[in-house]
Amino acid sequence: xxxxxxxxxxLSVPEGAIASLNCTYSDRGSxxxxxxxxxxGKSPELIMSIYSNGDKEDxxxxxxxxxxxxxxxxxxxxxxxxxxxxYLCAVNGxxxxxxxxxxxxxxx
Amino acid sequence: GAGVSQTPSNKVTEKGKYxxxxxxxxxxxxxxxxxxxxxxxGPEFLIYFQGTGAADDSGLPxxxxxxxxxxxxxxxxxxxxxxxxxSAVYLCASSWTGGAYGYTFGSGTRLTVV
Numbered sequence: 001x002x003x004x005x006x007x008x009x010x011l012s013v014p015e016g017a018i019a020s021l022n023c024t025y026s027d028r029g030s031x032x033x034x035x036x037x038x039x040x041g042k043s044p045e046l047i048m049s050i051y052s053n054g055d056k057e058d059x060x061x062x063x064x065x066x067x068x069x070x071x072x073x074x075x076x077x078x079x080x081x082x083x084x085x086x087y088l089c090a091v092n093g094x095x096x097x098x099x100x101x102x103x104x105x106x107x108x
Numbered sequence: 109g110a111g112v113s114q115t116p117s118n119k120v121t122e123k124g125k126y127x128x129x130x131x132x133x134x135x136x137x138x139x140x141x142x143x144x145x146x147x148x149x150g151p152e153f154l155i156y157f158q159g160t161g162a163a164d165d166s167g168l169p170x171x172x173x174x175x176x177x178x179x180x181x182x183x184x185x186x187x188x189x190x191x192x193x194x195s196a197v198y199l200c201a202s203s204w205t206g207g208a209y210g211y212t213f214g215s216g217t218r219l220t221v222v
Contacts, residue, residue: 006150032207032208043213043215043216095156095164095167096207096211098153101149
């Protein structure tokens with residue numbers, strides 16, 4: 001079992017819609033959870049971090065954490081074409097593990 | 109510096125050769141990490157430095173890979189007897205602490221072994 005699992009997609013949503021990205025992790029001792037955005041040919045960029053159960057909102061982005069279910073999600077409201085990228089879930093446990101990423105395409 | 113700097117940005121080498129990849133972290137960041145990323149995959153952990161010492165090198169795939177950070181700032185990833193399977197983007201990241209607040213990545217070195 002991989003430490004962090006994501007649906008690789010691709011996920012396509014129309015412009016203005018909500019994009020929902022999901023991630024599960026295996027290490028129950030993990031304390032810190034992150035979402036990175038990676039444009040094609042570029043390095044990952046940190047966009048959200050969450051440390052406690054519940055929701056954390058930052059502009060159009062909302063991260064959700066459920067430690068009991070070992071589940072992290074990212075919602076992108078009012079999706080824009082510029083949001084088209086691969087979104088990587090990362091979990092800080094014994095090591096800093098990344099998922100394989102979900103490819104998101106926002107269709108104008 | 110203002111960001112994490114990696115050099116070279118691209119490196120093409122012949123199978124069997126030795127390569128060095130350099131990472132200059134954000135000034136003051138004590139933690140430094142090396143990852144490699146293959147096409148369509150997430151970053152794969154290689155090694156983590158806290159200061160000058162390797163706090164965790166469990167991700168190094170074999171003894172052809174070695175990394176140093178002699179003065180607690182710049183780090184060099186060294187790969188001996190390169191193989192075609194070593195071709196990937198090698199990413200360096202740094203942070204103030206042990207990653208509890210996330211990392212800042214450099215732009216990576218694309219290594220191609222031919």
